[in-house]
Structure formats: C-alpha cells, structure tokens
Amino acid sequence: MNSAAIIGLSLLQLAGVNDITINNGDWLSLGEKDPYVWMNVPQTEQQPSGVLIDYQITKAPEEYAVEVYYSTNLHSFSEKFKHYFELTTKPNNQLYIPVDLINDESLQVFRLDFDQCNGCKVKLNKMILIPEAEAADLAQYQPLDYESKINQKRLITAPDDRQLPLGEPFIWKSLPESAKNAKAVLIEYQIKDAPTSYRGDLYYSTNLHLFSESLKYSFELSERSENSLLVPIDLIDGENLRAIMFDIKDCPGCRMQLKKVELLDQTAMQSYEQFIPADYQSHLADKKQNISANGMRIALQDFSLKDLQLLGNNKVKVTGIEPRLDSPPIELKINDFAGLYLRLRVPASQKTGMYIDIDWSTNRHGHRKKIVSRWSGPNQETAQLFIPFDPISAERWLKYFWVRFEPQLGDEYSVEEILIVTKDKRQEFQDLSPSLANFPGAVSSLPGLIKGGIKRMLKDWGFLIVYGLILILVATALGLSWWAKLQRNSTTVDKTRI
Amino acid sequence: MQLARVYDSLMTKYRVADNPVVTIVLFGVLLRLLIMPFFAHVDLFSEFRRVVYSISNDIYFPQQNRLVTFYIEYLFVWLFFPFLENVDKIFYLEDISLSTSNMSDFYIFVNDTSIFRHLFIFKLPYLICDVVTMWLIWQFIDDKKRATIAVAIWVFNPITLFAVYFFGRYEAIPIMFIAATAVLLKKDKPVWAAICLALAINSREIYVVTAPIFIIALYDDEMRFWTNIKRIVPALIILAVAVIVPLALTKILGGQAAFSSKNVYQDSRANALYAMSYHWFYPLVFGYFLLLFSLLTQTHRRSELTYLFGSGLVIAVYFMVTGHSAHYVAWLLLFPVLLINYVARLRDMVIAILLLFLFWFVYRLFKTDVNLFTLFLAVPFNMEFALYKTFQQLYMGWVGDTRAIFEYTKVLNALKTAFTAVLVFLSIQMYRCIKTGDDR
Incomplete structure (x- = not known):
C-alpha cells in the first residue's frame, strides 16, 4: 500500500477513551468494565471505503474480541454498523473495517471496543482511512463473516423465509453510475422443485441498508421452470437506484439459478414490454398520493398508530x-x-395550548431529526399548527415524519387534516396557525435585516417603552457627566488665566 | 445649564466629581444596554429554561455546580417573573434530564415577540455584577489615574463584552466575586476573601484551580507560625466547605440535583482529563504544579499580588494549551487588569492586554466554532442572521483550493500559535509585577 492510499489524516488522535488508562509510549491499559476508544474522522472529499487498524497487544488472554463501530453521526453507535473480530494473542494485528455507507453519508466517528481483554495493553500503531481503490488488497484483514453479514443486514425478512439456496446473493453492493437511468430490472431465472404457485418480492432501494415495503413489487409466480420478470423501477427524480433484492416466498426446498439480471433504460424497457406485470399500472396508482393545489394530503388511515387507538x-x-x-x-x-x-x-385538557413534536427523516434507516411546534391558542377546540420545514435543507428529501402527542392516557383527538403544504400556500397556512416556531426562508439585504428587526421590536410595545426610558436615562446621565466635566475644565482654565 | 449643575453638585456631594471614570462607566452601561436584548447563544436559553422551570416547579437544588450563579439568576427571574411572557410554551421542558436546549426549542424562544424583554431581564444580574466589578477595580488600584485606565480597559474590553452580552454567559457573576476576593485580600481580610472565593468557585468551577494559590498567598514567612495558621486554617475550612457543600447537599437531599445527573468532578470528560487522556493536559499539570512550588518559595508578602499573579498565570497557561470556547477567555482578563496596580511600566501591560484583545478576536473569527463566534448570535434581533455564512466559510470561499500558506487550517494554527505568544507575553508582564509589587 503506497502513501497515496492514505486519504485524510491518520486517526491516531483519539477523541476519547472509556475505562482505559494511557501509559507511557501511548500504550493503552484496558480496564475491566467497558474499555473503548473513539476518534473523530477528518472529513475528506473522497469517502473512505474502510479503515485499516494496525495494533500491538500484550498481556492478552488466548482469545479476546474487538468490536469496531462506525457511525455517520456523533451521537450514537448502532449495532448495524459494527464489525466483530475474534482474535488470538498475536502480538501484531491488522484489522480492516469496511465502511458500508451510501453516497451522501459520511463517516464521522469510529470506535474500538475491546472485549474480554481485562488488563491487556494495546498500542495503536496505525489507523488509516482507505479509499475504494485500495480496499480490495486489504480484504484478507476484514472480518471473516463480512460477506454473509453484509447480506444478512440487507434482508428485511427473517432468514426462515428464504430457505431456497440461491445461485448467488441477489444484491448489488454498489450499482454503477449508469444505474440512475434504470427504469426497470429484467430478471431471468430458472427454478426447480417449485410448487404450483409461489410468490416473489422484488425490492429496490436507494440505499444499502434497508429495503422498504413501499419500494417493492410482488409477483404471483408459477411452477414454470424458465421465468422472465420485468419490474419497472419507480423512483423519483434525484434518487439513485443502489440495490435490489429478489425474495422468493412460499417456496421451501426450491432451487433457483439466476440467468440474467439487467438494468434497463427507457428504450430497452420498451422492447420487453410484454413482461411488465398486468397490474402494474394500478399498483402505481395506489401508491401515488393525491397532491392537491394546497399540498399533499395524508389520510389518518395511512399512518401507523403507536400507543393510539383508532376510534x-x-x-x-x-x-x-x-x-x-x-x-x-x-x-x-x-x-x-x-x-x-x-x-x-x-x-379539553389541551384547549389552551399543546405540544406537538414532529420528527422527520430524510432517509429510511433511522436518522431522525426533530422540529418542534407548540400550539398556543385561544380556548377553543380546534388546534391548527403549521410547522415550517425551514430547518431542513431545501435539497433534502422528506421521507418520513412522526407526530407525537402529549402522553395523557384517555385523551381523544380528532385528526381533521394533515397536509404537506406547497411553497405557494405557505402564508395562508402559516396565518392560520398560532404556532410559536417559525424560521426565515432567505436572507434580506442589510436594510431589510434592520427593518425586520425593528418590526419585531415594535411587537412588544411594553418592553420598548421601558427599554427606551432606561436608555434615555443613562444617556442623559452620560451627557450630563460629560457636560459637567467640560464645564469644570473650562472653569479651571478660566481660573488659571486669572 | 441648570440640570448639569445639579448633577455636578450631586456628584461633588458623593465625592466622585473629578472622576472621569463616572463618564466611562456610564458609557459602558449604555453600550451594554444597547447590546443586551439583541444577542444570545443557545446556552443562555438552556440556562434560563432551567431557572424558569425551577421557579415554576419549586426546585431549589437544581445542580451541583455553579449554585451561586443559579441562585442569583433565580432571584432576578423570580423578581421579574410577572414580566415574562408565554412561559408555558417558550420554556416548556419536556424531559428534565435533557435541559440543554436543542435548536428547535431555541428558535421557539427567539422567535417569540417577547424575546427582547426576556434577554434584557436575563442579562440584568450580569450587568449589575459587571458594574460592581468596575467599582471593585477602581477600589483596588491605588493610583487613580491607573485605576481610570484599568476601568476603561474593563469597560471596553471585547472579551467580557462578548462573553456576557453577546454570548449571554454568566461569567460576570464569578468575575465579580474574584474582584471582591482581590480587594479583600488587599485589605488583609483573609476570611472574607475566602468567602468571596468560595462564592466564585460555586459560581464557576474553574476558579477552584485558584484555591491552592489563594492558600499559598495567605502564607507570610515574616509572620509567626501561629499567626500564619490563624490566617490560613479558617480560609482553608471555608474553601473546603465550599467544595463539599454541593456534594453534601446532594447526599442530604437523598438523591440527585434536578437537572444534572453528574457534577463536573464526576463527569466522564473530567475523568478523562484526570486520566491524562488529553495530550494538552500534561503541560497544564506541569505548569500548574511548577507554579505552586515556585509560589511556595517566594518571599514577598502581598497576598493579593501572589494570588492575582498565580491565578492569572495558571489560567493563561490553560489557554496556551487548549482552544475551547471563545468566551472562556473572560476568566483571564481580570487578573492582568488588577495587576495594573503593580506594574512598573503601565504601557507594557496595556500593550499586552490590547494584543490579547486583538489576537483573541482574529483567532476566534477564524475558529468560528458552531454558532459561537458568528452572526448567529444576532438571531434574536432578526432570525435571518442564522442563514449568514460564517467567516470561516467566507474565507474558504475566497482562498478556494489553494493549498499554500493561506490554507484555512494553516492560518488557524498560525493564529492559535500567535495567540499563545500573546498569552506568554502577558504572563511575562504579570510576572514583572511580582518584582515591582514587592519593591513598593
């Protein structure tokens, strides 16, 4: 590995340690409870494909383990983004940690947990971010179960559902750039020992972590040995297809071999039109939400309810x-x-005001952000809230949101309307809502800024009067003090002249 | 002018007639009043949300650290409580263990039309403490020409102006107690000085590092052994009690403080600090102990001089090896300002202080931090300030992809190094005071 392989800096600058004492010569003495070290990853233009760790260890038991977590945020580590190594007492060790993230995610933090290694002394020699081009050379150091783990991670169904031995894992780790033009996936496969009817679900996803039920097409399949399926990919502008998964259901003991898996663009798709499932159009129609002039209305029935009962x-x-x-x-x-x-x-308990929390996410694997709104209104039964998306970058996609209510057992709410409001209608809906949260959309020029500030000040007349009086008082005292000093000086000068 | 004459006679009556310092202080107050309602950092909201919550929920033991600061803020907010608006909505705290505000809650605070009055009320105790500090500086310095210069430096210094009025941090409170400690030490009232230091430590925990210096400063090798004991032991007891009281209160009240699960001495970051996990901690410990040993062997007798020099130096060393937040530098400034009383060449100390202002400002402008040293602090005046680019972003835009000497991190590191040089220069000036102070 040459030096060009190093992108960014070495990660040896530890951000912190837990249950570890650092001794002379940077040896880490591991404690018995929960020893780990973590470090922040410098941000580079090129995303690392993994991290190489080179370390020495002494006083280690015959077997111990290292868990390596990586994360795209500074707050939490997830079991999903973890590699596990079972290690023996080799004095020198190399571990390669493939970092399995998608396009717009960036590796932020990295954590090394030592397990069953009480009293061990560890010296971290190297921790280097590895670019994609160099990653293949380091495969020997990656976790033994990496391939199977990574595939398992991407299955949303329980392993029991997939007893058929597949010819090859039906996942692309990263589809080529051209995949973004894909309008459909063509699959040709051969199947043996299949029952008269079984089912296949084709999932497609814009990330490598999770397949969602909303981006899926289900086929009813028959025992024919040769099969061709064409699945139109229904993504929105700006999203890239990153992975697909073909999941065969109700087909225990089947043996299947994939003959062809191709991504088709618009033109190529037309020549395979006969394979498009007959019910595809109605499937699409069901999926589409009705976007009216005001925005996108979402019916209560479409929400999943938690700790709420639909009456x-x-x-x-x-x-x-x-x-x-x-x-x-x-x-x-x-x-x-x-x-x-x-x-x-x-x-009734919430008539004069309530607190509603909106969590939102721009992806499907659990990164949630929060905007909060509080309703403060006259004593009336209908609460209208407008929660602006301003804190969310305009370039992002809203994919989920959660509305949390006050946890008052037995309280009943009627959900009359939930609407995602278009930009044109903002003012109209903002005016309806006395919500306290609001945020500007754009920056004004300097005079505009000052005008805006003054306009805000004029809304609190009470304060403005008191504040103004205090200012006048202090300014007068200052003026007088200045004046008195000038007077004194001139008197002194006059006296000197006399 | 009749009014001016009345004012003049009033001033003469109260024997401050010929003090230009009155004009300076009034100017300072006006300047502060003009800043107070329009700037704030999220931390100010977190602080006062805890205070408001405590008032509304009868909490009297909110946290183990900074209790004195909290009670002072509590008193003021309690007095002005009828003037707060939309309390239930703005200061709503969903989870008491998560009382540090997130941005959404902060925007709700800022977006409400009552923001100006809230900021004004919340910063009032800071203003009062700041003015008292100005008076204490005036009291401390014997030569009144020097005192005027020292007060003027204090009034117009950008560091505490930023920390207290732009950022909205409570640094004015502990600083006032430290100034009082110095004045009382000078008047040879060690017990009262120890009480003030105890209050300072419980206003801002950093000042606990000055406690050993304080004890050493009380020792006078020309006094008899028992006289020294009589001076030192009561002070020692007071300071020990000051550190123990919050811990004891927790025990007595049978559990935890309302808001914090850990006090600063138990915080994991502090543990990491004591475990010497941070590379910068070594020189700090080294410098600190070297200083304590050196002070022990000093023969001079001015307690306040030893205390001011030692404390100023240890805090300066702290900023030499760490970056941290821009407003922390406010802890340092009082020491060189009070030491103006002892410098041989006033000009040198003033230059050192002015250089500190200049390099602190430029370094922080580059360092930016998140929302810390940016126009974001003006969000209360107009929310649109949140959308402005930071100086760091602008600079990176200007310099572009240049990897030469002007590359951002290189400039930042160079500025940090220059700032460290200023701190060393300031330390040298403070050290010189020891010599001249003893000679006087």
Whole structure:
C-alpha cells in the first residue's frame, strides 16, 4: 500500500477513551468494565471505503474480541454498523473495517471496543482511512463473516423465509453510475422443485441498508421452470437506484439459478414490454398520493398508530405513554414544500395550548431529526399548527415524519387534516396557525435585516417603552457627566488665566 | 445649564466629581444596554429554561455546580417573573434530564415577540455584577489615574463584552466575586476573601484551580507560625466547605440535583482529563504544579499580588494549551487588569492586554466554532442572521483550493500559535509585577 492510499489524516488522535488508562509510549491499559476508544474522522472529499487498524497487544488472554463501530453521526453507535473480530494473542494485528455507507453519508466517528481483554495493553500503531481503490488488497484483514453479514443486514425478512439456496446473493453492493437511468430490472431465472404457485418480492432501494415495503413489487409466480420478470423501477427524480433484492416466498426446498439480471433504460424497457406485470399500472396508482393545489394530503388511515387507538371518524385515543402517528413513506423534495399543517380537535385538557413534536427523516434507516411546534391558542377546540420545514435543507428529501402527542392516557383527538403544504400556500397556512416556531426562508439585504428587526421590536410595545426610558436615562446621565466635566475644565482654565 | 449643575453638585456631594471614570462607566452601561436584548447563544436559553422551570416547579437544588450563579439568576427571574411572557410554551421542558436546549426549542424562544424583554431581564444580574466589578477595580488600584485606565480597559474590553452580552454567559457573576476576593485580600481580610472565593468557585468551577494559590498567598514567612495558621486554617475550612457543600447537599437531599445527573468532578470528560487522556493536559499539570512550588518559595508578602499573579498565570497557561470556547477567555482578563496596580511600566501591560484583545478576536473569527463566534448570535434581533455564512466559510470561499500558506487550517494554527505568544507575553508582564509589587 503506497502513501497515496492514505486519504485524510491518520486517526491516531483519539477523541476519547472509556475505562482505559494511557501509559507511557501511548500504550493503552484496558480496564475491566467497558474499555473503548473513539476518534473523530477528518472529513475528506473522497469517502473512505474502510479503515485499516494496525495494533500491538500484550498481556492478552488466548482469545479476546474487538468490536469496531462506525457511525455517520456523533451521537450514537448502532449495532448495524459494527464489525466483530475474534482474535488470538498475536502480538501484531491488522484489522480492516469496511465502511458500508451510501453516497451522501459520511463517516464521522469510529470506535474500538475491546472485549474480554481485562488488563491487556494495546498500542495503536496505525489507523488509516482507505479509499475504494485500495480496499480490495486489504480484504484478507476484514472480518471473516463480512460477506454473509453484509447480506444478512440487507434482508428485511427473517432468514426462515428464504430457505431456497440461491445461485448467488441477489444484491448489488454498489450499482454503477449508469444505474440512475434504470427504469426497470429484467430478471431471468430458472427454478426447480417449485410448487404450483409461489410468490416473489422484488425490492429496490436507494440505499444499502434497508429495503422498504413501499419500494417493492410482488409477483404471483408459477411452477414454470424458465421465468422472465420485468419490474419497472419507480423512483423519483434525484434518487439513485443502489440495490435490489429478489425474495422468493412460499417456496421451501426450491432451487433457483439466476440467468440474467439487467438494468434497463427507457428504450430497452420498451422492447420487453410484454413482461411488465398486468397490474402494474394500478399498483402505481395506489401508491401515488393525491397532491392537491394546497399540498399533499395524508389520510389518518395511512399512518401507523403507536400507543393510539383508532376510534373511527378520524378519532384517536391515547392508550400508552408514547402516543404517536408514524407517517407512511413519502418522497418529497423539501425545496418544493413549505411545511406541515395539522388541524386537530383537541381534548379539553389541551384547549389552551399543546405540544406537538414532529420528527422527520430524510432517509429510511433511522436518522431522525426533530422540529418542534407548540400550539398556543385561544380556548377553543380546534388546534391548527403549521410547522415550517425551514430547518431542513431545501435539497433534502422528506421521507418520513412522526407526530407525537402529549402522553395523557384517555385523551381523544380528532385528526381533521394533515397536509404537506406547497411553497405557494405557505402564508395562508402559516396565518392560520398560532404556532410559536417559525424560521426565515432567505436572507434580506442589510436594510431589510434592520427593518425586520425593528418590526419585531415594535411587537412588544411594553418592553420598548421601558427599554427606551432606561436608555434615555443613562444617556442623559452620560451627557450630563460629560457636560459637567467640560464645564469644570473650562472653569479651571478660566481660573488659571486669572 | 441648570440640570448639569445639579448633577455636578450631586456628584461633588458623593465625592466622585473629578472622576472621569463616572463618564466611562456610564458609557459602558449604555453600550451594554444597547447590546443586551439583541444577542444570545443557545446556552443562555438552556440556562434560563432551567431557572424558569425551577421557579415554576419549586426546585431549589437544581445542580451541583455553579449554585451561586443559579441562585442569583433565580432571584432576578423570580423578581421579574410577572414580566415574562408565554412561559408555558417558550420554556416548556419536556424531559428534565435533557435541559440543554436543542435548536428547535431555541428558535421557539427567539422567535417569540417577547424575546427582547426576556434577554434584557436575563442579562440584568450580569450587568449589575459587571458594574460592581468596575467599582471593585477602581477600589483596588491605588493610583487613580491607573485605576481610570484599568476601568476603561474593563469597560471596553471585547472579551467580557462578548462573553456576557453577546454570548449571554454568566461569567460576570464569578468575575465579580474574584474582584471582591482581590480587594479583600488587599485589605488583609483573609476570611472574607475566602468567602468571596468560595462564592466564585460555586459560581464557576474553574476558579477552584485558584484555591491552592489563594492558600499559598495567605502564607507570610515574616509572620509567626501561629499567626500564619490563624490566617490560613479558617480560609482553608471555608474553601473546603465550599467544595463539599454541593456534594453534601446532594447526599442530604437523598438523591440527585434536578437537572444534572453528574457534577463536573464526576463527569466522564473530567475523568478523562484526570486520566491524562488529553495530550494538552500534561503541560497544564506541569505548569500548574511548577507554579505552586515556585509560589511556595517566594518571599514577598502581598497576598493579593501572589494570588492575582498565580491565578492569572495558571489560567493563561490553560489557554496556551487548549482552544475551547471563545468566551472562556473572560476568566483571564481580570487578573492582568488588577495587576495594573503593580506594574512598573503601565504601557507594557496595556500593550499586552490590547494584543490579547486583538489576537483573541482574529483567532476566534477564524475558529468560528458552531454558532459561537458568528452572526448567529444576532438571531434574536432578526432570525435571518442564522442563514449568514460564517467567516470561516467566507474565507474558504475566497482562498478556494489553494493549498499554500493561506490554507484555512494553516492560518488557524498560525493564529492559535500567535495567540499563545500573546498569552506568554502577558504572563511575562504579570510576572514583572511580582518584582515591582514587592519593591513598593
């Protein structure tokens, strides 16, 4: 590996340690509870494909383990983004940690946990970010179960559902750049020992971590040994196809071999039109949400309810400590929409104000952000909230949101409307809502900034008067003090002259 | 002018007639009043959300650290509580263990039309403490010409102006107690000085590093052994109690402080610090102990001089080896300002202080941090300030992909090094005071 392989800096600058003492010569003495070190990853233009760790160890037991976590944020480590190494007492060790992230994610933090290694002394010699081109050379150092783990990670179904031995794993780790033009996937396969009817689900995804039920097409399949399937890919502009998965259901003991898996563009797709499933158009129609002039309306029935009971008539009742509505998957570019509007009939206890939390996510694997809104209104039963998307970058996609309610057992809410409001209608819906959260959309010029500030000040007359009086008082005292000093000086000068 | 004469006679009556310092202080107050309602960092909201929550929920033991600061803030907010608006909505705290505000909650605070009055009320105790500090500086310095210069430096210094009024941090409170400690030491009232230092430590925990220096400063080798004991032991007890009280309170109240699960001495970062995990910690420990040993062998007798020099030096060394936040430098400034009383050449110390201002400003402008030294602090005046580019972003845009000497990190490192040089220069000036102070 030459020096060009090093992108960014060495990671040896530790951000912190836990249950570890650092001795002379940078040897780490591991404690017995939970020893780990972590480091921040310098941000480079090129995303690393993995991290190479070279370390020495002494006083290690015959077998110990190292868990390596990597994360795209500074707050949490997930079991999904972890590699596990079982190690023996070799004095020198190399570990290669493939970092399995997608396009717009960036590796931020890296953590090394030592397991069953109480009293060990470790010296970290190298921790280097490895670019994709160099990664293949280091495969010998990666975790033994890496390939199987990485595939398992991408299956959303339980392993029991997939008893058929597949010819090869049906996953692309990273599809080529040209995949973004793909309009369909053509699959040709041969199957043996299949029952008269079974089912196949083709999932496609814009990331490598999770397949979602919303981006799936299900086929009813027959025992024919040769099969061709064409699945149109229904993504929105700006999203790239990154992975697909073909999952055969109800086919225990089947043996299948893939003959062909091709991505087709618009032109190529037309020549295979006969393979498009007959019900595909209606499937699409079901999926599409109705976007009206005001925005995209989402019916209560489309939400998943947690700690809430649906009473009918758009009414829900709080039944647990974490009542919330989980939105169906949505695909909206923030740039085109201004915010979320909710109209609810609220229980008596919440008439004068309530607190609603909106978590939102721009991807499907659990990275959530939070915007909060509080409703403060006159004593009335209908609460209208407008929660602007301003804190979210306009370039991002809103894919999910969650509406959390006050955990008051037995409270009943009528959800009258949930609408994702278009930009044009912002003012209209913002004015309806006395929500306290608001955020500017763009920057004004300097006079505009000052005008805006003064306009804000004029809304609190009470304060303005008191503040103005205090200012006048202090300014007068200052003026007088200055004046008195000048007077004294001139008197002194006069006296000197005399 | 009749009014001016009345004012003049009033001033004469209170024997401050010929003090240009009155004009300077009034100017300082006006300047501060003009800044107060329009700037804030998220930390200010976190702080006062805890205070408001404590008032609304009868919490009297909110946290183990900074109790004195908290009670002072508590008193002021309690007095002005009827003038706060939309308390239930703006200061809503969902989870008491997560009282540090996120950006969403901060925007709700800032976006409300009552933001100006809230910021004004919250910063009032800081203003009062700051003015008291100005008075204490005036009291401390014997030569009144020097005192005027020292007060003027304090009034117009950008560091505490930033920390207290732009950022909105409570540094003015502990600084006032430290100034009082110095004045009382000078008047040879070690017990009262120890009480003030105890209050300072419980206003801002950093000042605990000055406690050993304080004890050493009380020792006078020309006094009899028992006289020394009589001076030192009560002070020692007071300081020990000051550190123990919050811990004891936790025990007595049978559990935890309301907001924090850990105090600063138990915090994992502090543990990491004591475990010497941070490379910068070595020179700090080294410098600190070297200083303590050196002070032990000093023969001079001015307690306040030893205390100011030692404390100033240890805090300067701290900033030599760490970066941290821009407003922390506010801890340092009081020491060289009070030492103006002892410098042989006033000009040298003033230059050192002015260089500190200049390099602190330029270094911080480059360092930026998140929302810390940027126009974001003006968000209360107009939310649009949140969208402005930081100086760092602008600079990187200007320099582009140049990897030459002007590359951002290189400039930043160079500035940090230059800032360290200023701190060393300032330390030299403070050290010189020891010599001249003893001679006087």
